[in-house]
Every structure is written in C-alpha cells, then in structure tokens.
Amino acid sequence: MSKSEKASSAASPRVRRSRGERVLIGAAVVYAAALLLGPLIAAVWGSLSEGLAAFVREITTRDAITALRLTVILAAAATAINTVFGLCIAWVLVRDKFQGRRIVNGLVDLPFAVSPVIAGLMLILLFGRGGWLTSITDSMGVKVVFATPGMLLATVFVTLPFVIREVMPVLEQIGTAQESAAYTLGASSWQAFWHVTLPSIRWGLLYGVSLTFARALGEFGALLVVSGGISGLTETSTLFIFRSLDDRNYVAAYATALVLAFLSFSVLILMEFFKSRR
Amino acid sequence: MSQTNMYLPQPAADSRSLPWGRWGLRVSAVSYLGIMIVLPVSAILQSALRDGPAAFWTEITDPVAFAALKLTLGTAAAATLINAIMGTLTAYVLVRCEFRGRQLLNALVDMPFAMPTLVTGVMLVVLYGPQRALGALLESNGVKLIFAPPGIILALLLVTYPFVVRAVQPALMELETNQEEAALTIGAGRWVAFYRIVLPTIAPAIVTGSLLNFGRAIGEFGAIIVVAGNIPGRTLTAAVHVFGQIESQNQRGAAAMSILLLALSFALLLAVDWMQHRKKVPDVEV
Numbered sequence: 251m252s253k254s255e256k257a258s259s260a261a262s263p264r265v266r267r268s269r270g271e272r273v274l275i276g277a278a279v280v281y282a283a284a285l286l287l288g289p290l291i292a293a294v295w296g297s298l299s300e301g302l303a304a305f306v307r308e309i310t311t312r313d314a315i316t317a318l319r320l321t322v323i324l325a326a327a328a329t330a331i332n333t334v335f336g337l338c339i340a341w342v343l344v345r346d347k348f349q350g351r352r353i354v355n356g357l358v359d360l361p362f363a364v365s366p367v368i369a370g371l372m373l374i375l376l377f378g379r380g381g382w383l384t385s386i387t388d389s390m391g392v393k394v395v396f397a398t399p400g401m402l403l404a405t406v407f408v409t410l411p412f413v414i415r416e417v418m419p420v421l422e423q424i425g426t427a428q429e430s431a432a433y434t435l436g437a438s439s440w441q442a443f444w445h446v447t448l449p450s451i452r453w454g455l456l457y458g459v460s461l462t463f464a465r466a467l468g469e470f471g472a473l474l475v476v477s478g479g480i481s482g483l484t485e486t487s488t489l490f491i492f493r494s495l496d497d498r499n500y501v502a503a504y505a506t507a508l509v510l511a512f513l514s515f516s517v518l519i520l521m522e523f524f525k526s527r528r
Numbered sequence: 529m530s531q532t533n534m535y536l537p538q539p540a541a542d543s544r545s546l547p548w549g550r551w552g553l554r555v556s557a558v559s560y561l562g563i564m565i566v567l568p569v570s571a572i573l574q575s576a577l578r579d580g581p582a583a584f585w586t587e588i589t590d591p592v593a594f595a596a597l598k599l600t601l602g603t604a605a606a607a608t609l610i611n612a613i614m615g616t617l618t619a620y621v622l623v624r625c626e627f628r629g630r631q632l633l634n635a636l637v638d639m640p641f642a643m644p645t646l647v648t649g650v651m652l653v654v655l656y657g658p659q660r661a662l663g664a665l666l667e668s669n670g671v672k673l674i675f676a677p678p679g680i681i682l683a684l685l686l687v688t689y690p691f692v693v694r695a696v697q698p699a700l701m702e703l704e705t706n707q708e709e710a711a712l713t714i715g716a717g718r719w720v721a722f723y724r725i726v727l728p729t730i731a732p733a734i735v736t737g738s739l740l741n742f743g744r745a746i747g748e749f750g751a752i753i754v755v756a757g758n759i760p761g762r763t764l765t766a767a768v769h770v771f772g773q774i775e776s777q778n779q780r781g782a783a784a785m786s787i788l789l790l791a792l793s794f795a796l797l798l799a800v801d802w803m804q805h806r807k808k809v810p811d812v813e814v
Contacts, residue, residue: 270718271625278621279633281614285686286639289651292662296654335560342557346550354558356801357565363793365747365767368786371774372568375575375783382571407564439549461641468644471749471767475774488646488750495650495754507650511643518642522635 293511297504308502309509316482317490318509324398324486325466328405332462336413337455343414344421361410369407370475373400396478401486404472409462416458420451420528457524464517467510569790576783587784595761596769597788603677603765604745607684612738615692616730620722622693623700640689648686649754652679675757680765683751688741695737699730736803743796746789 297305308314343355361369376383377394387394394400428450432442448455470488477484479493487510494503576584587593621627622634640648656663656673666673673679703726711721749767756763764772766785773782 268718274617275621275625275627278614278618279629282618282633282636282689285689286636289648289655289686292655292660293647293651296660335557338553339557339560342554346554348554354561356797357561359797360565360569360794363743363747363790363797365749365770365786365789367749367767367770367774368572368747368789369568371770371779371782371786372572374774375571375779376568382567407568410564464642468642468647468750470644470646471771475771488644491646491650492754503650504654507644507647511647511651514642514644514647515639518635518638521638521642 290511293504293508297501297508299504300501304501305505308499308505311502313481313485314487314490314502314506317485317487317506320398320484321467321486321488321510324402324405324469325463327402328409328466329459329463331406332409332413333455333459336410336458336462337417340414340417340421344418345426358411358414361407366404366408366469366471367475369404370472372407373404373472373476395476396480396484398484400476401473401484404476405466405469408469408472409465412461412465413455413458416454416461417451420454421447424450453524453527457521457528460517460521460524464514464521467513467517572783572786572790575779576787579780583780584784584787587781588788590781592760592764593766593769593781593785596764596766597785599677599680599762599764600746600766603680603684604742606681607688607745608738608742610681610685611688611692611741612734615689615737615741616696616734619693619696619700620726623697624705637690637693640687645687645748645750646754649683649751652683652686652751652755656682674755675759676763679755679757680752680763683755684745684748687748687751688744691741691744692734692737695740696730696733699733700726703729732803732806736800739796739800739803743793743800746792 297308339358343351343358374395375381377387377400378384381395383394392399394403424447428446429442432446433439437445468488469486470492473486473489474492477486477489479485479489481490481493485493487506491503491506491510494500494506576587588597618633618637622630622637653674654660656666656679658664658667658674663674671678673682707725708721711725712718716724747767748765749771752765753768753771756765756768758764758768758772760769760772766789770782770785770789773779773785
C-alpha cells in the first residue's frame with residue numbers, strides 16, 4: 251500500500267495526461283477486460299441461459315452439493331496442513347543456517363513448476379497397484395489412491411509453496427531483535443513465537459493461507475488422476491464440472507463453475523485485503 | 529543472530545541454546561519436503577527409466593508424444609511472448625499512471641491466480657465455443673479458436689496473465705522516476721525514455737516473469753483439456769498426453785513425458801534462481 255502510494259505520488263505531478271499515456275492505459279484496461287472479464291460475463295450468461303430456476307436446481311442436486319462439500323473439506327484440510335508445515339519450513343529456511351539450505355529452498359518451488367497431472371501420476375506410482383508404498387498403506391488398511399487420502403495428498407502437494415513463499419520475506423524483514431528482546435525478558439521460545447513473531451507476520455501468513463485455500467479449491471488435474479471419479483464419494487466440484495461437460499449437462503457445468511468462481515472470488519477479495527495490510 | 533547483548537550476561541536465551549526445538553524443526557521441515565517432493569519425483573524417475581533408456585527413448589519419440597511436446601512448447605512460447613509485452617505494459621500503467629479504476633485493474637490481475645483453471649477453460653468455451661454467438665461469428669470468418677491451437681494460446685494467456693505483471697511491478701517501483709524525467713526534460717520522447725532508461729533496468733524482471741510464465745504454461749492442464757479438443761497429433765498437449773497415458777495404463781509413457789516436463793521446469797526454476805541472484809549483485813554495489 252505504502253509502495254503504491256509512493257508510486258502514485260511520483261506520478262501525480264504530471265496531471266495532464268498525454269495522448270500516448272491514454273493509449274497505454276486504454277490498451278492495458280481493454281486487454282485485461284477482454285481477457286478476464288469477457289469469459290466471466292459469458293459464464294454468468296451461460297449458466298443463466300435456461301433461467302434462474304434451472305441454475306438453482308443444478309447447483310442444489312445431491313451430486314453438486316456433496317462435491318462442493320468435499321472440495322471445501324479437502325481445501326480446508328490441505329490449508330491447515332500446509333500452514334503448520336509451511337510456517338515450520340519458512341522459519342527453518344530463514345533462521346536456521348544449515349548446509350544444503352539452498353537445495354531445500356529450491357525444492358520448495360517444485361510444486362509450482364510441476365503440472366498437476368504429474369503430481370497425480372506421482373501419487374499413483376507411490377500408492378497405486380505395485381507402488382513403492384502400497385504394501386505399507388495396505389497393511390495399515392488405508393486406501394490412498396482412488397480415495398480421499400490420495401486426494402488430500404494431491405491437494406497438499408500442489409499448494410505446498412504458498413505459505414512458505416509468503417512468510418519467508420516477512421520473517422526476514424522483521425529480523426530477530428524483537429524475538430531476542432522477548433527471550434531476554436524470559437519468554438520461552440513458544441511464547442516468543444506466539445506473542446512476538448506470529449503477530450508481526452500475520453498479514454503475510456494470512457495472504458499465504460488464502461492463496462493456498464484458493465488454489466486448493468480449484469485443484470483439478472491431480473485430483474482427476476488420483477480420485478477415480480466416483481460420484482458422490484471422491485468427486486470434487488471441479489471433477490463434477492468435468493463430468494457434467496462430458497455428459498453434455500452444460501447448465502450444471504456452467505452453474506457449478508460459477509459457484510466455484512464466486513467462492514474463489516470471495517477468497518480473492520480477502521487476499522487483496524490481507525495483501526494491503528501486509 | 530549471534531550479536532552480543534550487553535543486557536544479557538550469558539547468551540542463554542539465544543535459540544541456539546534450544547538444540548532440541550531447533551533440531552526438531554529442522555528435521556521436520558526437511559523430512560516433510562523429502563516425503564512430499566523428493567520421494568514422488570524419484571518414483572517418476574524410476575518408473576520412466578526402469579526399462580532402460582531405449583524404452584524411454586521410444587516413448588518420447590512416439591509421433592503423438594513428440595507432436596504433443598512440440599505443440600506445448602509452441603503455444604507456451606506464443607502465450608509467454610504476448611504476456612511479456614502486455615504484462616510489461618500493464619505493470620507500467622499500474623505503477624506510473626494515475627487513473628480511475630487503477631486499484632480495480634490491480635486487483636483484477638490476481639484473478640487468474642484465484643480462479644480454478646478448469647473454470648477458466650469452461651468460461652472460454654462458453655464465450656468462444658462454436659455453438660455460441662461470438663464463437664459462431666468468429667468461425668464464419670474462418671477463425672477457429674476453441675478446439676484449435678489458438679484456443680490453447682488464449683487459455684494460457686488467461687491463466688498466466690499475472691506472472692509478468694507481478695514480476696515487473698516491483699522493479700518499476702524501485703526505479704526512481706528522476707532519470708526518466710531528466711531524459712524527458714532534455715527532450716527525449718516518452719518512448720525513447722522508456723526504451724533507453726526504463727527497459728534496460730526492468731529487463732531482468734521481464735525475463736524472470738516470462739520464465740515463470742513459460743514454466744506455468746507448459747504444465748497447464750485444467751484449462752486446456754476443456755478448450756483444446758485433445759486430438760492426438762493436432763491439439764493434444766504434453767500434460768493432456770500424460771493424462772491419456774495414465775488412463776490407458778501406460779505408466780512408463782506417462783512417466784517418460786513427465787520426466788521431460790520436469791527437467792524443463794527444473795531448468796526454468798534454476799534460470800529464475802540465477803536471475804534473482806544476479807539481480808542482487810548490482811544492488812549491493814550501488
């Protein structure tokens with residue numbers, strides 16, 4: 251916020267706008283609007299094409315609702331896991347100077363670079379028939395692939411870097427002076443973390459958490475590979491949309507897509523809020 | 529971390545004196561990443577190379593696989609080029625120009641990050657699909673977007689739109705306006721000022737953003753599977769090919785293509801890392 255204000259005050263002396271500047275602004279706005287808003291408006295139009303009643307009917311079918319519930323549960327669980335481990339990893343990467351730190355740091359970004367389908371394939375190779383870990387999970391009586399544990403793992407993998415990448419710079423920025431002061435006053439490391447470190451990184455952390463949740467809500471490729479697509483059981487909203495498209499049940503697909511878009515949008519608004527406080 | 533504190537007789541409160549907690553954190557961080565990332569990647573490597581390099585080679589040089597790879601690289605390159613230009617322009621406008629709706633545009637840039645890519649694909653089909661008004665209009669004029677490579681590029685443009693913008697924005701903010709203004713004062717045109725002064729400074733950021741954009745584009749799946757039509761040899765991309773191989777129980781083929789994509793992504797990550805470290809050096813010198 252302060253940065254953008256600085257930027258705007260730098261630009262403000264030139265009040266009169268040249269023609270070139272107007273063209274630039276116009277080009278940027280038109281491009282963004284055509285690229286981003288056009289499809290969004292079309293989707294609203296498409297899902298309401300058979301009337302509001304059809305829209306409501308399609309998003310309240312049993313399959314649609316169970317799918318949405320599974321989506322939210324998976325996203326919440328994956329976000330919780332990655333928040334805890336993300337904080338831990340971010341702390342270790344910033345505060346703990348050990349050998350091989352740079353390699354570990356590089357590893358974190360890998361899920362960003364890997365196609366979600368490949369993430370799904372990895373889980374199949376590990377937990378599918380004849381997989382590396384299948385005998386272990388079988389002996390524990392846990393079914394991973396084509397079941398919710400695998401879907402959770404896939405979502406966790408895909409969203410792993412967000413919290414780490416958002417928390418690391420904030421953690422680096424706040425430094426250790428306040429933490430040391432807390433220690434001096436006799437705080438335990440847990441107290442220092444809870445009362446000193448966490449409050450100062452909270453907006454960055456919340457931004458990372460909302461990014462994680464938004465990304466988890468929309469995960470599709472990895473889930474498509476891992477879930478087995480059992481409707482009512484292992485079907486998330488994105489998988490439901492995909493199946494509806496296949497079944498040529500377009501209103502259901504568009505309507506659910508819109509619901510998911512609305513959810514993501516709400517998270518986006520939260521994200522913008524957190525980002526401005528960061 | 530090891531600075532001396534005069535109010536503290538012994539460095540007892542330094543976190544170094546808590547080896548248990550420290551070791552516990554370090555071990556859990558490293559083992560979490562090991563289990564979640566290193567183990568799965570090793571499983572793919574093993575699966576792709578289990579039957580020897582010759583089998584790997586046959587999978588990769590399979591005409592359908594090869595065409596998929598070519599299509600993926602081509603469409604990703606096209607989308608990256610367009611977004612490098614439009615993204616730089618958008619970032620420039622967002623940082624340097626004052627206009628109503630700037631905040632809104634700034635928020636809009638994040639939309640593709642929040643929007644599920646499958647939903648993005650669905651939206652594009654609704655807008656440009658052949659049964660739709662706009663799609664039919666385009667088709668009657670000989671432009672086929674959906675179920676054709678241009679549709680893939682369009683989907684990639686949408687999905688990767690934020691990368692260059694978000695990479696260039698901070699670089700532009702850091703750049704003081706006085707050099708640019710000096711150039712304008714001595715009679716340089718706005719374009720010349722941009723080309724001679726702004727562009728060289730933000731070029732590394734543009735490259736970094738483009739690399740990220742390209743990396744994201746070669747892995748894209750959700751938006752493409754809906755938009756592309758997935759005709760083998762024509763509109764089937766590498767990621768969709770991997771999915772097809774998994775579906776038809778050819779794990780080796782899926783793993784082989786995955787290895788190629790992984791290697792490419794990894795190279796891109798290294799390049800980004802190199803760019804970012806390179807950037808820091810002049811900062812220290814100044």
